[in-house]
Amino acid sequence: MFLKNTWYVACQAEEITDKPLGRKVCNEAMVFFKNAKGKVSAVQDFCPHRGTPLSLGRVCNGQLVCGYHGLVMGCDGHTVSMPGHQVRGFEPVKHYPTLERYGFVWVWPGDPNLADPGKMPEFEWFENPKWAYGGGLYHIRCDYRLMIDNLMDLTHETYVHSTSIGQPEIDETPSRTVTEGDRVITSRFMEGIKAPPFWKMAMRANDLPDDATVDRWQICKFTPPSHVLIEVGVALAGKGGYAADPQHKAYSVVVDFITPETDSTIHYFWGMVRQFKPEDTALTAQIRDGQGKIFSEDLEMLERQQRNLDENPERKLKVLSIDAGGVMSRRVIDRLLAAENSM
Amino acid sequence: MFLKNTWYVACQAEEITDKPLGRKVCNEAMVFFKNAKGKVSAVQDFCPHRGTPLSLGRVCNGQLVCGYHGLVMGCDGHTVSMPGHQVRGFEPVKHYPTLERYGFVWVWPGDPNLADPGKMPEFEWFENPKWAYGGGLYHIRCDYRLMIDNLMDLTHETYVHSTSIGQPEIDETPSRTVTEGDRVITSRFMEGIKAPPFWKMAMRANDLPDDATVDRWQICKFTPPSHVLIEVGVALAGKGGYAADPQHKAYSVVVDFITPETDSTIHYFWGMVRQFKPEDTALTAQIRDGQGKIFSEDLEMLERQQRNLDENPERKLKVLSIDAGGVMSRRVIDRLLAAENSM
Amino acid sequence: MFLKNTWYVACQAEEITDKPLGRKVCNEAMVFFKNAKGKVSAVQDFCPHRGTPLSLGRVCNGQLVCGYHGLVMGCDGHTVSMPGHQVRGFEPVKHYPTLERYGFVWVWPGDPNLADPGKMPEFEWFENPKWAYGGGLYHIRCDYRLMIDNLMDLTHETYVHSTSIGQPEIDETPSRTVTEGDRVITSRFMEGIKAPPFWKMAMRANDLPDDATVDRWQICKFTPPSHVLIEVGVALAGKGGYAADPQHKAYSVVVDFITPETDSTIHYFWGMVRQFKPEDTALTAQIRDGQGKIFSEDLEMLERQQRNLDENPERKLKVLSIDAGGVMSRRVIDRLLAAENSM
Secondary structure: OOOOOOOEEEEEEEHHOOOOEEEOOOOEEEEEEEEEOOOEEEEOOOOOOOOHHHHOOEEEEEEEEOOOOOOOOOOOOOOOEEOOOOOOOOOOOOOEEEEEEEEEEOOOOOOHHHOHHOOOOOOOOOOOOOEEEEEEEEEOOOHHHHHHHHHHHHHHHHHHOOOOOOOOOHOOOEEEEEEEEEEEEEEEEEEEEOHHHHHHHHHHHHOOOOEEEEEEEEEEEEEEEEEEEEEEEEEEEEHHHOOOOOOHHEEEEEEEEEEEEEEEOOEEEEEEEHHHHHOHHHHHHHHHHHHHHHHHHHHHHHHHHHHHHHHHHOOOOOOOOHHHHHHHHHHHHHHHHHHHHHH | OOOOOOOOEEHHHHHHHOOOOEEEEEOEEEEEOOOOOOOEEEOOOOOOOOOOOOOOOEEEEEEOOOOOOOOOOOOOEEEEEOOOOOOOOOOOEEEEEEEOOOOEEEEEEOOOOOOOOHHHOOOOOOOOOOOOOEEEEEOOOOOOHHHHHHHHHHHHHHOOOOOOOOOHHHHOOOOOOEEOOOOOEEEEEEEEEEHHHHHHHHHHHOOOOOEEEEEEEEEEEOOOOOEEEEEEEEEEEOHHHHHOOOHHEEEEEEEEEEEEEOEEEEEEHHHHHHHEOOOHHHHHOOOOOOEEEEEEEHHHHHHHHHHHHOHHHHHHHHOOHHHHHHHHHHHEEEEEEEEHOOO | OOOOOOEEEEEEEEEEEEEEEEEEEEEEEEEEEEEOOOOEEEEEEEOOOOOOOHHHHHOOOEEEOOOOOOOEOOOOEEEEEEEEHHHOOOOOOOEEEEEOOOEEEEEOOOOOOHHOOOHHOOOOOOOOOOEEEEEEEEEOOHHHHHHHHHHHHHHHHHOOOOOOOHHHHHOOOOOOEEEEOOOEEEHHHHEEOOOOHHHHHHHOOOOOEEEEEEEEEEEEEEEEOEEEEEEEEEOOOOHHHHHHHHEEEEEEEEEEEEEEEEEEEEEEEEEEOOOOOOOOOOHHHHHHHHHHHHHHHHHHHHHHHHHHHHOOOOOOOOOHHHHHHHHHHHHHHHHHHHHHHHH
């Protein structure tokens, strides 16, 4: 159950090379390739001739050529040509609107006629040289909503990520969740604490004393269909916390684009944008590696949770105050799903 | 189809460390851990908060703490506490009575109110320093009853274990099967034969000439739900066989605790207790390694047998006199199952 | 959906050693072994005693002995003997007529009473010392008919095998398909072209200049149930092409015996017979290795095609003129299947 008339991240821009890329999004097998103008196109990964995956083929002069018998597929799902054959009668395959933005290829898996670039989310920092981004991709066998739950309740950091970003004060400090239209925001502000190891590293990178007492914040923002952006940071205690002047703090935005592959698997695009030392590519790599290790700690938990839920379908889970972010996000999804299905 | 109101071996005692141990028994996902008093407890491997496996968590001060959001689970399946939340309304999970005995943790997967330590089987040698035990654990994809059949008809040794404990005389010597209440006993006595390689080794370890003519015995004892203990040994010919004085024989007891994991998979705890040189730990290790190799020879046979039976459900198998032990053991199980299901 | 009253290749003759060979053909689990006269026999891979695979047993004095409890199985599926037991009442298992010919063991998976050696296909070159054969076996997860389609439309060589036997002229030259009774023949004749790498190698092996202009031919011959023999070759241009004198050409026959394992998997026996330098075993090995690499290029395409078709059952494929060979072969199969099922 996922929204289809919306934009999902299909891949990182650098995944599109001179070869086609096959990827399933929302149960749709798609193939991505760069056309003659360098624009990424996406069509169903299915040759109308013999049913082979077009992603096993090649891209010649901006056209997708089937690797089995040379059928040439157009960006609109209509067969362009085939050696020795007329192709007017060929049944078209689906095509999927795409947009390349923020270093990602975005795809609209639903009705192409409804695709609206205006509905792309806006992210000010991706294209701003004052910010730097680093991230990666994980494949996880769980319902995409389990990952939203995970990200909207960061008390799990205390347990799953206890050696890096977790600390007891997350557990001990209540969060507040509000809904603004289709957005859900869960925030937590901790005051007068010591920074955990990951943030000590970030403080040093910001030329701050890593043993100083700090204020720490986590502001999780869900937007449909399944994006969670999290403003995170620490400031020297008493300098204003989240609102402190830049020289007193280390802060960044955790980026989570969750793309359903199937009903029970996801492509999880994770990353971080930061405003400190954006030109320091070694620091970008170091942060990405560190984040990659931390975020990999969630994988087994989520996959085993999914299996446990599958094996116990009758069992009702307990909803607590810390689950408010996930619960409200699911309500937004359900409301939009109902609207989409009634169209 | 297995008995649930009974004791099964869940694990070897040394498998319970300072971490929780997840293990499925009789289709029930369980987590085992040591409580504050050092006693092993078992509850359903399912956090009532979000459904994650509690076995991914940790044990703190004798309490099981969920690794996702810190829920503290009690030995009785009731939530003890959770940071920042009241837990009175939490739905409990199942708990399973356990006993630690004979170097194993035993679990009662059925109704906890019926759990009766008095129903634990008695094994005199496990806690007797005159005997030594060594053993291991195999996971096998077969119905637990196929393993009972295997162990109650040792003519298979002639074929499956032809280079170690098998010999043609097993095939050529009829066995006798009797039922005593819920116990089934199949015995075979061979006289005036040469010992096969494994028993030659045991004779040497008992300071007996390994080329001597011997009498050999095999006494397989099934007790519900799925334990098979086998008295095995050789004695110098004419010294009384099974009843010979200890100085004339080498003998031991093969221990087989078969625990259904699911309908078609088992945890197979195998081992051997012996009365000769019990203090010789190197000999214990040598025997365990030898037995481990021999018993691993059954795995492919049993797993492929299971697949063959699954693919040919209409095919009736042939029951022979050598199958009497397995057939009668299944009758005991069926009778007890009918009684259990009529409760 | 495959024909059963017909001969399939079960294995290469050298696969039958002194051990039994288990192999599934047309959804029937079979075990092959050499009887006392050195003749290969095949029976159901299922012991009538306990259901274990007989292929886990051994062959003793030309008899198949179950590896679990020593049951001796006869070539006709009747139990011969078992230590200590009367076997008259044992339910027989299926037996399958076999023939050893052309270096292969052939099996008739259907009604044994209908097995007719006269229905074996005739191949003049296998037993002719003027020809040499080399080949191998691949296991592929696809319906056997997808492999027939593949072999009856060689335009795929241009794309799948572009670096060895493919060239644009295959695509550009129309083929012609005819049906002769149960046989289907698709042929293509290219004139005045340059040889692709594999044929350059063959020209050198025939002492022909590999940069010469040539005529090239491909004559694909389907015979039921699923054999595809392909006459292939090149001749110096203007020397008569297919009909040219031997000294002007390099030619061979591609051998494809496709044996369904299950509805969606095959044993694919591929090879090549050639008339040039038949005594040169190093050349035989070189050609087999080269062909093995080339033919392995089809595997992923066919397996992914099968998955794509499974996931899109509603989607109708396009039938083109190049598909005539496969389409007509399927018609022959369908006609024979209807006849077989109406018996």
